[in-house]
Amino acid sequence: MSSPSDSNATVTASLDFRSIDFRGRRLSLAELKSALPRAKHQTMADAEQKVLDIIADVRGRGFGALADLAAKFDGVEQSHPRVPAEEIANALRQLDPGVRAALEESITRAKQFAERQKPANVDVQLADGAVVSQNWIPVGRVGLYVPGGLAPLASSVIMNVVPAVAAGVESIALASPPQKDFGGLPHPTILAAAALLGIDEVYAIGGAQAIVSFAYGVPGDGTELPIEPVDVVTGPGNIFVATAKRLVKGVVGIDSEAGTTEIAILADATAKPALVAADLISQAEHDPKAASVLVTESAELAGAVVDELNRQAAATKHSARVREALSGPQSGVVLVDDLEQGIAVCNAYAAEHLEIMTANAPAVAGRIRNAGAIFVGDYSPVSLGDYCAGSNHVLPTSGTAAFSSGLNVTTFLRAVQVINYDxxxxxxxxxxxxxxxxxxxxxxxxxxxxxxxxxxx
Incomplete structure (x- = not known):
């Protein structure tokens, strides 16, 4: 059986948004997975040794290692990473009123959704005097990571904290990278979001070292307060954060390996090219390594989308970053014979975010098995889920949506079985x-x- 090959015959434009042509081919699941757009840059295997070195350093030297890593990666001098309570309160006082209102609305919607997610305890009487129960019990302490590199993701504070609180977690710590422009503290909008949610244990620690600090704890020495170890670590991040979460899994629970963002859009000839392009760009602006993939049976739509990408990418603020992401091997158009093949491609890709822009989009969405979150129709863009849908935007990436779930209340719960026979x-x-x-x-x-x-x- 022949394997699919890249083709630029159908979709050409100045932007190097490549095309992969599956039309006329009968592909196995393995062939689909092998041929789909994926990053060819640094992998978790490449990052693993660097993260292992960070684990050993933090476990061996504690706060001294954290200070050296903050200087190396963040360019800040640091004696202790704990953010003073007055800095958190001050960030909220200085927060732009419009941003505060937006954060409060996002919190309200996220709470409404999260509070309905907690599963009910179950008691089953199997015979007289024979009862087996399943009780959902929250973990005792969690460590939440919020990225702050190219984009200070204050919304991720909400996405991490709200389901943990809804689950009943009593001890919550949050870490975000120190920012040179803000005196070595996390971004003030991140601190303000923490204040809105009542989180006062915040650390200026970034990357893999934040995950390690939460997983193993950092002991104090009499003058420095310790960072106590947690039961679960959650939150999105780059390849080093995702690799660290993989390496500490088993020491602590994790939500998923939520790495660099990705979007796939399943579209047919009814889709609006300008909307498709705008949504692909919305995720490409996160990171030069972000993945933006269009799956369509319509070569005409694909061509029109590429034209829109060129126009919109040139006008957007982070144009260089967007163009690099769209031109990378992780992005492109996948041309398919029909909707059936398109659905198969989407299930093989298992996108973090999957938009459905087809005729009868709700029915098509119901046939998707593998995705972190599914966005249905023209008025449910990924941007809605990032901020105000009420859903959670901490989602599995790199195909892991085939077997793991997005962050939710059950991430912070354990199912404990109770056996009571007479x-x-x-x-x-x-x-x-x-x-x-x-x-x-x-x-x-x-x-x-x-x-x-x-x-x-």
Whole structure:
């Protein structure tokens, strides 16, 4: 079976937004995954050794390592990363009223959605005196990471904090990179968002070292307050943050490996090229490594979208960053035979954000299995989900949406099973337990049941 190849015959424009042509090809899932646009730059494997070195350094030297890393990566001098409470309060006092109103609206909508997500406890009576329950219990402490590099993601404070609070987490710490332009503190809008949500434990720590500090803790020395270890680490970030989360998984829980952002748009001839292009650009402006992918059966639409990309990319504020992202190997047009193949491509790609811009978009959205979040129709752009939809924008990337979920209340909950049998209920199944224990050559299991009936206590 032939493999798909890049083709520039159908879609040409000055912007190097490449085209991959799947038309007329019957492709296996493995072939689809191999041929879809993906970053060819630094991978988690490339970043792993650097992150392992950071883990060893922070665990070995504590706050000294954090200070050196802040100087190296952020260009700031730091004695202790804890942000003083007065700086958090001051950031809120100085916050632009329009931005405050927007943050408050985002918080309100996120709370409404999060508070409905908590699953109910379950009690099942299997027989008289035989009850098995499942109780949802929040973790004790969480560490939340908020990026602050090319874009200070104050909205990510909301996306991390709100579901943790709705879950009932009692101890919440937040980390965001120190900013040279703000005296070594995180961006003031990030601090203001934390203040709006009542978060007063905030650290000026960026990148992998923030994840490591939360996972293992940083001990104090009598003069410096420690950073206590957490049970769960959440939040988006770059390749080093995602790699650190992967490496500490098992020491702590994580939400997902939420790395550099990506958007896929499934569109047909009914889609509006200007809207498609604007939404591709909206995610490309995050990072030069951001992925923007259009999947369509319409070569005419694809050509019109590329024309719009050229026009809109030239006019947008972060034009150079956008053009680099759109021209990278992680971005491009995927041409398909029909909607069926388009859906298969989208399920293989498993996008962080997937927009559906087709006729009967809700029905098409219902056929998508793999995506971090699905945005339906012309009036549900990813930008809505980033800020004010009420949904969460911390989502799995790089194809991990095929097996992991976006951040939500259950990220911060554990399902604890409770078994409560009385004597008669245990006796009813005691013979089965003895027989199964014998079949597995674990006679002590059966004996632990039999002894309860050998004599009454």
């Amino acid at each position: 004597r008669a209920a245990l006796e009813q199944v005691s013979g089965h337990i003895v027989n199964l224990a014998g079949a597995e050559d674990l006679p002590g299991h059966g004996e632990a049941v039999q002894i309860r009936f050998a004599e009454r206590s």
